[in-house]
Amino acid sequence: xxxxxxxxxxxxxxxxxxxxxxxxxxxxxxxxxxxxxxxxHLGCALGLTEEEAAALPSMGAHLPQIKDxxxxxxxxxxxxxxxxxxxxxxxxxxxxxxxxDNPVYRLCAxxxxxxxxxxxxxxxxxxxxxxxxxxxxxxxxxPFTEEDLGVACYHxxxxxxxxxxxxxxxxxxxxxxxxxxxGSDSFAxxxxxxxxxxxxxxxxxxxxxxVYRQYKEYAADFDVALRVVGNKVQDPDDLEFxxxxxxxxxxxxxxxxxxxxxxxxxxxxxxxxxxxREPENAAVLDVLVEAADAAYERRDWFRxxxxxxxxxxxxxxxxxxxxxxxxxxxxVDPEFVLGEHLLAAVPA
Numbered sequence: 275x276x277x278x279x280x281x282x283x284x285x286x287x288x289x290x291x292x293x294x295x296x297x298x299x300x301x302x303x304x305x306x307x308x309x310x311x312x313x314x315h316l317g318c319a320l321g322l323t324e325e326e327a328a329a330l331p332s333m334g335a336h337l338p339q340i341k342d343x344x345x346x347x348x349x350x351x352x353x354x355x356x357x358x359x360x361x362x363x364x365x366x367x368x369x370x371x372x373x374x375d376n377p378v379y380r381l382c383a384x385x386x387x388x389x390x391x392x393x394x395x396x397x398x399x400x401x402x403x404x405x406x407x408x409x410x411x412x413x414x415x416x417p418f419t420e421e422d423l424g425v426a427c428y429h430x431x432x433x434x435x436x437x438x439x440x441x442x443x444x445x446x447x448x449x450x451x452x453x454x455x456x457g458s459d460s461f462a463x464x465x466x467x468x469x470x471x472x473x474x475x476x477x478x479x480x481x482x483x484x485v486y487r488q489y490k491e492y493a494a495d496f497d498v499a500l501r502v503v504g505n506k507v508q509d510p511d512d513l514e515f516x517x518x519x520x521x522x523x524x525x526x527x528x529x530x531x532x533x534x535x536x537x538x539x540x541x542x543x544x545x546x547x548x549x550x551r552e553p554e555n556a557a558v559l560d561v562l563v564e565a566a567d568a569a570y571e572r573r574d575w576f577r578x579x580x581x582x583x584x585x586x587x588x589x590x591x592x593x594x595x596x597x598x599x600x601x602x603x604x605x606v607d608p609e610f611v612l613g614e615h616l617l618a619a620v621p622a
Contacts, residue, residue: 275570276439276450276468277562281475282485283313283456286505289534290475290562291453292319296545297559298449299390299410304373307386308452309414310435310465316453317412321387321542331382332416333434340434343377344368344441350605356598357605359433360464360586362579363441364607369616370441372448373408378438383411389545413438432463439468440582443616446570458485461492464585471499471569473562476520478504478512483519490523497577499569501525503562526561529554575613582612 277294279287288311298305309316309330317327333340341354341361348366351357363369370376388410415432435452444450452469454460466472474489476482486502493500504516504527516524533548533555549556583606586594590602 275444275446275448275470275566275573276442276452277566278452278454278460278466278469278472279475280454280460280466280472280489281456281505282477282482285456285475285477285482285485286528287456287473287475288315288319288453289538290473290503290505290528291316291451293528293534293548293559294562295320295386295410295451296388297556297563298451299386299388300545302390303447303449304408305410305449305451306372306383307410307412308435308450309412310432311415311453311455312459313456314414314416317414319537320410320412322412326384330384330412330414330416333382333413333438334416334432336378336381337434337437339381340378340437344370344437348607350607352600356600356602357437358586358589358594358598358602359436360440360582360589360594361437361602361605362582362586362607362610363612364605364610367441369443369612370438371617372442372444372450379411379413383413386410386412432465436463436465436468439465440612443612443614445614445617446567449566458488458492460489464581464588466493466498467496467581467585469498470573471501471566473501473503473525474523475505476502476516477506478515483516486520486523496581499572501565503528503558506530525565526558528558531555576611579611579613 279291281287295305295307307316307320317330318324338354341357344367345351345354345357346366346368348364350364370378390410415435460466474486476486490500500523502520502523503525507513507527507529513527531552533543533552536543586606587603594602
C-alpha cells in the first residue's frame with residue numbers, strides 16, 4: 275500500500291514518516307521509504323549519517339535511465355525521451371514491485387540501517403513472518419543543485435517518483451511511505467492521487483489547521499483518503515482544539531517524545547526503546563498501520579488507473595505535446611488496468 279505524509283513545514287511529517295517506516299521494518303514488513311520533500315531530511319531521520327544521506331542517489335538525476343527501463347516493449351511509447359512524468363504503463367511496460375531487485379532500485383535505492391524482522395507484526399496480513407524479507411530501502415528525489423537554482427522547478431525532480439509509482443504494482447502487506455513536500459505544494463502534480471491513504475500531520479495551532487483545511491479542499495474532487503494525525507499534542511487542551519477544528523478526520527495524536535528528541539540530536543536510540551518507554555506513542559504507529567491496511571482493502575484499481583490517465587492527458591495538453599512534438603494521448607493503452615492480477619507477471 276502507498277502512504278503519503280503531508281502537512282505544514284515543521285509539523286513533524288518527516289519525523290512521523292520515519293517512525294512509521296521504523297515500525298514496519300521492526301515488524302519485518304517490506305517497506306520502501308521515499309523522500310519527495312524539497313528539504314531532504316528523511317534519510318537522517320531513518321538512521322543515515324549526514325554524509326550517507328547526502329550521498330543518496332538522486333532519482334531526478336537518473337530519470338532517463340528510469341524511463342528507459344519502465345518503457346520496456348510498450349509499442350505505444352516511441353522512445354524514452356517522449357515519456358513524461360505522468361506517462362502511464364500499458365501492455366509491454368515494465369512494472370515495479372516493492373520487494374524485487376531491479377535496475378531502478380540498483381541505481382537509486384539504498385538499504386537502511388534499521389532493526390528489521392524481529393518485532394511483532396500487528397498489520398500487513400502476516401507478511402512479517404518471512405525471515406528472508408527484503409530489507410528496508412530508501413529512495414530520494416534529490417536536492418536542488420547549483421545548476422537548478424533560478425531555472426528549474428523542484429517538481430521536475432518529483433516527477434521521477436510519480437513515474438515510478440504509476441508503474442508500481444504493490445500487494446497487501448507491502449508498504450511505500452512517501453514524505454511529501456510541505457503544504458499545498460503537493461498539488462503541483464498528480465502525485466497526490468497515488469496513495470491509498472494520506473496522513474496530514476497537524477500541530478494544534480491555527481496555522482496547522484489552515485493547511486489541513488486547504489489540503490482537504492483541494493483533495494475533495496479527487497477521492498483522496500485523508501486522515502489527520504495530531505503531532506506535538508501535549509495536554510487535553512491541545513487534543514480538544516484539534517477535535518474541534520478537524521472533527522472526524524482526526525485519526526490519532528502523537529505526544530511529546532524524548533525518543534524523538536534524542537533521535538533528532540543524532541543519538542539514535544533503538545526503536546524497541548520507543549515501545550518500551552513510550553507505549554502511548556508506539557500505539558499511535560499501530561493505529562497508522564491499521565488505517566493504511568484498511569485503506570488498501572478499499573482500493574479501486576480501475577479508478578486508480580483512470581486518475582493516472584486523467585493527469586497524463588492534462589499534462590500532455592498543457593505542455594507535454596509541445597515538448598515531445600507529438601500527441602502523447604496515444605501513449606494511453608485503453609485496455610490496460612493496473613492491478614494485483616499483474617503481480618504474477620512481475621518477478622518478486
